[in-house]
Amino acid sequence: MNYNERKFNMDIASVCGLREAVIADYIRELQMMMDETKYRYGYLWVRCTQKMMTVHMPFLTEDMVRHSVRKLVEKGIIKVATLSEDKFDHTYWYTFTAYGDELLDDSRCMG
Numbered sequence: 001m002n003y004n005e006r007k008f009n010m011d012i013a014s015v016c017g018l019r020e021a022v023i024a025d026y027i028r029e030l031q032m033m034m035d036e037t038k039y040r041y042g043y044l045w046v047r048c049t050q051k052m053m054t055v056h057m058p059f060l061t062e063d064m065v066r067h068s069v070r071k072l073v074e075k076g077i078i079k080v081a082t083l084s085e086d087k088f089d090h091t092y093w094y095t096f097t098a099y100g101d102e103l104l105d106d107s108r109c110m111g
Contacts (some may be wrong), residue, residue: 002071003088005068006022006026006057007022007025008021008022008024008025009021009024009025009104010105011103011104012024012025012072012100012104013079013102015075015077015103016071016072016075017022017071018072019060019064019068020072020075020077022051022057022060022102023053023057023060023068023069023072024072024077024078024096024100025056025104026053026056027046027048027078027094027096028096028104030046030048030094031044031046031095031096034088038083038093040083043079043095043096044095045081045083045093045095046086046093046094047091047092047093047094048066048082048091048092048093048094049064049092049093050062050066050069052111053065066077069092069094072100076097076100077096077097077099077100077103078094078096078097078100079094079095079096079097080092080093080094081093081095097111
């Protein structure tokens with residue numbers, strides 16, 4: 001995919017919005033390509049700052065990302081945790097719930 005292109009999941013967009021669908025796809029993309037993933041509590045987690053999301057999606061502000069992540073959690077699509085062993089590192093780790101995986105795996109994507 002071209003750097004200037006972003007895709008989104010139509011089922012997630014229907015459940016909680018377009019921004020949330022774009023962020024969910026970005027988290028899934030990170031899970032597939034990042035070296036820094038952890039398998040914990042039965043889930044594959046990926047580490048990402050909200051600032052990093054705005055760098056890769058400059059059309060979003062940090063407030064938009066924060067609000068959208070909160071909405072994805074409230075709708076039961078993703079889980080968020082701080083999994084770092086360093087007590088000063090509060091960077092969030094993200095993973096998909098079974099419901100989130102189902103929406104991503106069974107649905108149609110627009111790109």
